[in-house]
Amino acid sequence: SQKIEQNSEALNIQEGKTATLTCNYTNYSPAYLQWYRQDPGRGPVFLLLIRENEKEKRKERLKVTFDTTLKQSLFHITASQPADSATYLCALPTSGTYKYIFGTGTRLKVLA
Amino acid sequence: DGGITQSPKYLFRKEGQNVTLSCEQNLNHDAMYWYRQDPGQGLRLIYYSQIVNDFQKGDIAEGYSVSREKKESFPLTVTSAQKNPTAFYLCASSTGGGTAGETQYFGPGTRLLVL
Numbered sequence: 001s002q003k004i005e006q007n008s009e010a011l012n013i014q015e016g017k018t019a020t021l022t023c024n025y026t027n028y029s030p031a032y033l034q035w036y037r038q039d040p041g042r043g044p045v046f047l048l049l050i051r052e053n054e055k056e057k058r059k060e061r062l063k064v065t066f067d068t069t070l071k072q073s074l075f076h077i078t079a080s081q082p083a084d085s086a087t088y089l090c091a092l093p094t095s096g097t098y099k100y101i102f103g104t105g106t107r108l109k110v111l112a
Numbered sequence: 113d114g115g116i117t118q119s120p121k122y123l124f125r126k127e128g129q130n131v132t133l134s135c136e137q138n139l140n141h142d143a144m145y146w147y148r149q150d151p152g153q154g155l156r157l158i159y160y161s162q163i164v165n166d167f168q169k170g171d172i173a174e175g176y177s178v179s180r181e182k183k184e185s186f187p188l189t190v191t192s193a194q195k196n197p198t199a200f201y202l203c204a205s206s207t208g209g210g211t212a213g214e215t216q217y218f219g220p221g222t223r224l225l226v227l
Contacts, residue, residue, distance in 0.1 A: 008152070034215070043116075043202050043218030044155075089154065093214070098143050098162050098206075099170065100216065102155040 002028040002094060006103035013080055014111050021075040021106045023090035030092040033066055033073050038087045038105065047088075048075075080110045115139065118203050118219035125190065125197060126227050133188045133222045135203035144186040145204040145216065148172060155202065161186055190224060198226050 005024045013019050023033070032051045036044035050057045050066045050073065057064045063076040077084050087105040094101060116137045125131045137144065143162050147155040157170030161180040175194025180186055186205075190197045201222045206214040 004154075036216075041200075041221070041223075043204075043221050044216075045218070046215045049215065091216070098160060098214075099157060100145075101157075102147075104152065104154040 002026070002092070002101055004090060004092060004101055004103040006088075006090060006106045008104050008106070010107040010109060012109045012111060015081060017080055019077040019080050019084070019108055019110070021088050021108065023073040023075065023103055025071050025092060028071075028092065028095070029068065030095070032093065033064075034091045034100075035062075035064055035073075035075050036089045036091060036102075038089060040087075044089055077108075080108075082110045082112050085109045116203060116205055116217055116219035118201075118222050120222060121220070123222055123224045124227050125224060128192045130189055130191050131224070133190070133201055133203075133224070135186045135188065135219060137184055137186075137203075137205045137217070137219075139205055139217060140183070141205035141207050141217070142183070143206045143214070144180065145206075146170075146176070146178065146186070146188045147202045147204065149200040149202060149221075158188065158201075197224050199224060 003026045034049045035047045038044040048064045050064045061078045065074045087107045089105040090103045091100045119134045145160045146158040149155050156172050158176050159178040161167035164183050167180050177189045203219040204216040206216045
């Protein structure tokens with residue numbers, strides 16, 4: 001069955017550094033992959049979508065890569081700020097349906 | 113303001129009671145979803161609907177029921193058959209394009225607690 005794995009351990013980094021989060025998937029070749037941000041007690045908010053034919057996508061301080069050979073996406077936040085502290089989720093559409101599967105998310109804490 | 117609203121923010125359920133969580137969207141989206149989130153776990157799909165008057169079971173549909181009588185509304189009922197209902201429930205919608213690359217818009221969530 002299709003699976004997504006994200007590092008369940010929290011990631012602590014110093015303000016100003018680059019945070020890198022990983023999303024791995026198996027048994028699947030998705031047409032695209034999404035990243036969401038979730039703050040405690042709130043619903044996820046969409047950040048970026050990258051398609052299978054795109055190697056890299058950028059939005060302000062955010063960068064996403066998509067390696068279909070490794071079946072992996074990397075999510076980077078450059079010049080990180082304490083306000084970037086949140087849980088980041090990756091999500092994939094399942095083939096042939098309107099369903100999505102989500103990873104468990106990685107909690108990022110940016111230390112001032 | 114366009115978006116998704118969920119109510120109530122907190123809901124308490126007594127043993128043997130059915131409760132209904134509300135989800136409304138004014139984004140004119142065709143597809144709507146219900147997810148359950150437990151601590152340390154990802155979002156798990158309960159039910160989804162691609163169009164009015166049609167819905168499909170997700171991965172954990174047992175003990176839940178839904179209806180989709182209107183495009184903008186997708187209520188979720190947690191029945192007494194759901195033995196462990198305590199969780200954070202999230203409703204979402206999307207334009208429903210399948211492989212076109214659809215963003216999901218989420219509501220603020222409802223936290224359900226068992227008394």
